[in-house]
Every structure is written in C-alpha cells, then in structure tokens.
Amino acid sequence: MIQSIAFVGGTHGNETSGIQLVKNWQKHGLPSRFDALNVSLHIANQAALEANVRFIEEDLNRQFTFERLSNDNTAKEAVLAKSLNEKFGPKGNSNTDFVIDIHNTTSEMGATLIILEADEFHVQLARFVKQQMPEANILVEDEKPYLEHGYLCTTGKKGAMIEVGGQPQGVLREDVYLLTQTMAEAILDFCVAYNNQKIETDALPACEAFRLGENVGFPLDENGARTAMIHHSLQDNDFKPLLPGSPMFRTFDGKDILWDGEKETYPHFINEAAYFKLDVAFATAQRITL
Amino acid sequence: MIQSIAFVGGTHGNETSGIQLVKNWQKHGLPSRFDALNVSLHIANQAALEANVRFIEEDLNRQFTFERLSNDNTAKEAVLAKSLNEKFGPKGNSNTDFVIDIHNTTSEMGATLIILEADEFHVQLARFVKQQMPEANILVEDEKPYLEHGYLCTTGKKGAMIEVGGQPQGVLREDVYLLTQTMAEAILDFCVAYNNQKIETDALPACEAFRLGENVGFPLDENGARTAMIHHSLQDNDFKPLLPGSPMFRTFDGKDILWDGEKETYPHFINEAAYFKLDVAFATAQRITL
Numbered sequence: 001m002i003q004s005i006a007f008v009g010g011t012h013g014n015e016t017s018g019i020q021l022v023k024n025w026q027k028h029g030l031p032s033r034f035d036a037l038n039v040s041l042h043i044a045n046q047a048a049l050e051a052n053v054r055f056i057e058e059d060l061n062r063q064f065t066f067e068r069l070s071n072d073n074t075a076k077e078a079v080l081a082k083s084l085n086e087k088f089g090p091k092g093n094s095n096t097d098f099v100i101d102i103h104n105t106t107s108e109m110g111a112t113l114i115i116l117e118a119d120e121f122h123v124q125l126a127r128f129v130k131q132q133m134p135e136a137n138i139l140v141e142d143e144k145p146y147l148e149h150g151y152l153c154t155t156g157k158k159g160a161m162i163e164v165g166g167q168p169q170g171v172l173r174e175d176v177y178l179l180t181q182t183m184a185e186a187i188l189d190f191c192v193a194y195n196n197q198k199i200e201t202d203a204l205p206a207c208e209a210f211r212l213g214e215n216v217g218f219p220l221d222e223n224g225a226r227t228a229m230i231h232h233s234l235q236d237n238d239f240k241p242l243l244p245g246s247p248m249f250r251t252f253d254g255k256d257i258l259w260d261g262e263k264e265t266y267p268h269f270i271n272e273a274a275y276f277k278l279d280v281a282f283a284t285a286q287r288i289t290l
Numbered sequence: 291m292i293q294s295i296a297f298v299g300g301t302h303g304n305e306t307s308g309i310q311l312v313k314n315w316q317k318h319g320l321p322s323r324f325d326a327l328n329v330s331l332h333i334a335n336q337a338a339l340e341a342n343v344r345f346i347e348e349d350l351n352r353q354f355t356f357e358r359l360s361n362d363n364t365a366k367e368a369v370l371a372k373s374l375n376e377k378f379g380p381k382g383n384s385n386t387d388f389v390i391d392i393h394n395t396t397s398e399m400g401a402t403l404i405i406l407e408a409d410e411f412h413v414q415l416a417r418f419v420k421q422q423m424p425e426a427n428i429l430v431e432d433e434k435p436y437l438e439h440g441y442l443c444t445t446g447k448k449g450a451m452i453e454v455g456g457q458p459q460g461v462l463r464e465d466v467y468l469l470t471q472t473m474a475e476a477i478l479d480f481c482v483a484y485n486n487q488k489i490e491t492d493a494l495p496a497c498e499a500f501r502l503g504e505n506v507g508f509p510l511d512e513n514g515a516r517t518a519m520i521h522h523s524l525q526d527n528d529f530k531p532l533l534p535g536s537p538m539f540r541t542f543d544g545k546d547i548l549w550d551g552e553k554e555t556y557p558h559f560i561n562e563a564a565y566f567k568l569d570v571a572f573a574t575a576q577r578i579t580l
Contacts, residue, residue, distance in 0.1 A: 168458035
C-alpha cells in the first residue's frame with residue numbers, strides 16, 4: 001500500500017510549474033478522487049524560490065546520497081538536505097512511501113516521468129501513466145541502485161520525478177503547467193488503483209521508455225571555450241532518434257559535427273540551461289520497452 | 291558619417307547570442323564587406339557573464355541616465371556603467387557615432403530592432419533592416435527623449451538595440467543566434483550605405499513598426515502572489531494583435547481574464563523571464579507605419 005505520498009515543488013527555485021502546482025493544491029485542495037490518499041505538499045527550497053535561482057550555493061537535488069547526508073558540508077543546500085531527509089526519510093528507512101519531485105527543463109522534453117528502478121512497481125507506474133497520457137515520455141535512470149542516487153525523491157521508500165519542458169527558468173507557461181498537473185494526477189490515479197489492488201502484473205500494456213546513457217559535452221577549444229552550438233536539426237528534438245552521421249553540432253566557423261555512435265541514440269536534456277556551466281550539450285538514451 | 295561603431299554583447303550576462311557573436315567576430319573577424327567601417331567589439335559585463343546571471347547587483351541596462359551616471363551608487367553595475375560611459379560616451383557628448391547593444395528575450399519576439407527615436411536616421415535604418423530582413427520586427431520606444439533613457443546604447447551619439455527571442459537565459463540556440471547575426475549585419479550594411487550616401491530620404495519603402503505602450507502586470511492576490519498565468523492563446527504570440535475581449539490570462543481556478551482595451555494592442559515581451567520579480571506579464575504596443 002502507498003499510505004503516505006509527498007509531492008515536492010521548488011527543489012530548484014526557478015522551476016515554476018511544480019512550485020505553482022503545489023501552491024495551487026495547497027490553496028484549492030486536491031481533486032476529490034484522491035481523498036483516500038494521504039498526500040502532503042511541500043516547497044523544498046524556499047530561499048532559492050525567493051531568489052528565483054536554481055539553488056543558493058549547491059544543487060539541492062544532488063545532496064541526497066548517504067555520503068553527503070552524513071558529511072559536515074555547511075553549504076545552504078547541504079544543510080537543507082539533511083533537514084528534508086528528516087522530514088521525508090530518513091533515506092533507507094523512510095517514513096514516506098512515495099516521494100514525487102517536480103522539475104522543469106528548458107529542453108523540449110514534454111512531460112517526462114523519471115523512474116530510478118525498473119522493478120514491478122515502477123514499471124506498472126510507467127505503463128499506467130503512459131496509458132493515461134500517451135504523450136508522456138518515460139525515462140529510466142537505473143544505471144545504479146536506487147539508494148545510490150543523490151536525488152531528493154530517493155528519501156522516500158519509492159521515488160520518482162516529473163520533468164516537464166521546454167520552459168525558460170523563472171517563467172510559467174500554461175501548456176507546461178497543464179502537462180505537469182496532468183502527469184501529477186496520473187501518478188496519483190495510479191496510487192489509488194494500486195492501493196485498490198486494481199493493478200495486476202502484466203495487465204497493463206508494455207510501453208516505450210528510454211534508458212539513460214551518458215552526457216555528451218559541447219566541443220571546447222584549448223581555453224575551455226565552446227566552439228560549437230547544438231545543430232538546429234537536433235534542437236527541440238528530445239527523444240527523437242539521432243542517427244549515426246546526423247549533425248549534432250554546428251561550429252562557429254560553419255562546419256557540422258556528426259553523431260558518430262554505432263547506432264541511433266535518443267538525445268534528451270538538449271541544450272538544458274542548468275547544465276550551462278558543465279558544458280553538457282545533451283544526454284543520450286537507448287529506446288527500450290518496459 | 292557613421293565613423294565609429296561599438297557593438298556590445300553581454301550587457302546582460304545570461305543573454306548568450308550577443309556574447310557569442312562578439313566573441314566570434316573577435317576571433318574570426320567581421321565579414322570583409324564591412325572593412326571600411328570602424329567597428330569595435332565589447333563584452334559589457336564580464337562578471338555577470340561568468341556568473342551566468344543577468345546582473346550581479348543592479349540591471350546594467352538601466353544605469354545610463356544622467357542622474358545615475360553622476361550619483362555615488364557603489365553597486366557593481368553602477369560603477370561599471372560609469373566606466374562604460376567613459377569608454378563609449380560620454381553620454382551627450384559622445385566619441386562613438388553608433389552604439390549597438392545586443393539582447394535576448396525568453397519571449398517569442400523573433401529578431402526585433404529597438405530604436406529610441408523616430409528621426410530621419412533611425413527611420414531609414416528601420417526601413418533598411420526591414421527590407422533586408424522582412425521577418426524583423428521594429429519596436430519604437432520614443433515615449434521620452436533619447437537621452438532620458440537609461441539604456442547602455444544611449445552612450446552613443448546614436449544608439450539601438452537588437453532583441454532576439456525566444457531563448458531561455460543561459461542557452462544558445464542556433465536559430466536565435468543566426469537571427470542575431472543577420473540583424474547585426476543588416477545594421478552594418480545600412481551604415482555602409484549611409485556613409486556612401488546611398489540612403490536617400492524616402493527612397494526606402496515605409497515599413498510596419500510597433501510603438502511601445504505600457505506594461506501590463508500579472509493579477510495578484512492581497513499577498514502579492516500571482517493568481518493567473520499568461521493564457522495559452524497569448525503565449526508566444528508577440529506582436530500579434532490582441533483584440534478586445536480576447537483572453538490574456540488564465541486564473542489558477544480556471545477562469546479567463548480578457549483584454550479590455552478599447553482597441554487591439556500588440557503585446558510583446560510576453561512572459562519574459564527577466565521581468566519575473568516585477569510581475570510584468572507583457573508590454574503593449576500600437577501598430578504604426580514608419
């Protein structure tokens with residue numbers, strides 16, 4: 001049973017959709033069909049929200065490893081993470097059955113459900129969400145065990161993220177907001193069905209998903225300055241196949257740099273603003289069936 | 291004659307198109323057809339660029355009024371403005387014939403040329419740019435005399451801004467970059483023609499332009515919190531007519547708020563991220579012919 005559910009917005013202070021959804025649900029209440037669920041609503045990083053920045057000192061959504069939660073880092077978000085871990089967790093022995101953390105991206109990723117395990121529960125969740133919301137993307141980041149991730153949502157017994165874009169930081173778009181709300185409600189609908197034992201193994205049709213590969217960096221010169229930008233034929237084409245020999249970058253002196261993988265990949269987080277300083281151009285993925 | 295031209299990027303440190311264009315021109319040189327022009331290239335706010343923020347303490351592009359340039363404000367951008375005024379100006383008695391300052395917006399404003407006077411020079415400039423680049427928008431902010439504006443470009447004898455979007459802060463999009471480059475080159479082409487006395491009064495066809503009206507704020511509750519978002523039918527429709535009775539906001543409890551002006555207006559800077567803290571939803575404009 002999924003007894004307790006925590007819905008979190010504002011883990012990144014300039015990602016407005018989750019912040020607004022949490023505030024609106026706090027003000028107007030959740031739809032009544034979720035009355036049987038025990039849902040708590042949270043803004044994770046109020047200081048970052050007020051400053052309209054992703055974080056004040058360090059990325060909050062990288063703080064939730066056992067190592068970081070037990071070290072003596074005094075950065076604002078490191079301290080905040082320890083207190084949130086008390087509230088939602090403690091991680092590994094959690095009081096919360098399911099933590100759902102809501103994010104935005106500047107990439108055209110549409111409504112993406114990010115799961116960190118491809119176990120029975122999360123596969124059924126993904127299939128259910130995809131059935132209710134065929135336009136959703138499912139991203140599987142199971143390259144390491146659930147508890148080794150540093151994400152806030154791993155404070156819960158189960159955790160997942162909603163990632164919706166494209167939306168500039170600090171901007172609230174109606175279309176992106178509505179996608180966020182639709183996916184949030186689909187997840188809660190799943191929890192109701194799951195608790196009512198209406199989700200049976202293999203009753204839901206298998207669905208398309210994408211398994212995270214690796215980050216691809218921008219080309220840099222000897223001084224670390226970028227020499228190219230995302231190619232216009234790749235820009236905004238998140239989760240579309242990038243074929244070997246297709247352009248991925250356009251250099252500033254007008255040449256194309258091609259994807260030289262052995263087979264197609266499914267780029268996402270293409271040109272994400274938050275990865276600006278890391279010079280990450282996009283992440284690769286493999287198309288799978290869940 | 292337009293003897294000296296200053297091209298400026300990075301007046302806002304997270305508006306990447308102008309920054310990259312200035313860097314690329316510094317590295318690769320300007321197209322040779324501009325050899326007869328004396329063009330200098332500048333990054334205005336290096337500290338803001340490195341921090342990937344609009345500004346460190348205060349908006350640099352509001353510092354260039356006579357009052358602010360002569361006060362004793364010690365904010366980083368106030369100090370920087372005084373030194374830039376020495377370099378490009380001094381305002382009112384300038385050593386630079388034409389200062390062109392390059393900006394980005396998160397709004398879908400395409401390539402917009404902002405002029406601050408509708409005098410002979412700027413009208414011809416606007417007509418020339420529009421002839422070379424029919425997709426360009428011309429925005430006229432002449433609600434007060436040229437020298438009363440606080441914009442960096444007013445340090446020049448003449449000044450104009452290139453404003454291109456939509457592009458999230460801290461992201462470089464190829465399409466937006468190319469629009470920026472095309473408009474920058476069109477302005478330089480105009481300068482060459484002007485210096486060669488090939489621009490004659492009324493030789494260029496009159497063009498469509500938009501005269502700035504006023505800012506429209508988001509609806510707020512008694513605590514100053516927003517109660518609505520930009521309506522999906524207005525979002526991304528910069529410089530398209532908004533007719534009386536058409537929706538402009540969607541409240542979080544699902545109601546539409548309509549434009550109640552007496553006639554149509556031409557919204558722009560719709561949902562601009564930089565105006566987040568000011569709760570500015572968009573600016574109005576009147577359609578005119580230059």
